[in-house]
């Protein structure tokens with residue numbers, strides 16, 4: 001093995017070991033807290049799956065209230081941030097402060113920002129910079145990960 005490929009190997013293994021505690025931390029914080037979650041919900045929230053577009057009943061939801069994490073109940077979005085993006089997925093211009101944590105997701109050959117519940121670690125969707133409102137953000141959320149609680 002020459003010096004160059006040895007250094008390459010060394011930097012790869014360093015990267016692996018450096019990211020290991022982070023990976024362990026993520027899996028430790030990801031827990032199923034709601035025993036009533038369906039297989040489809042678990043696949044999205046713990047396997048980073050995506051529901052079929054235009055499949056969520058919440059797309060039609062127009063009432064005032066809050067959207068909560070289906071796993072832990074954490075309050076994530078206000079109905080005032082919801083808009084119709086035409087993509088077939090629930091879209092929000094902003095999340096409530098501290099609701100989510102993000103990470104860069106390189107799956108499907110794209111660079112996207114994945115976000116997950118700050119409380120339980122469950123995956124919810126991806127956030128894009130093409131939102132129509134002042135925030136410029138579009139939180140593209142799987143409806144199956146959310147529970148809507150109307151005001152009053």
Ligand SMILES: [Zn+2]
Nearest residue numbers: 069072117120
């Ligand atoms: Zn949660």
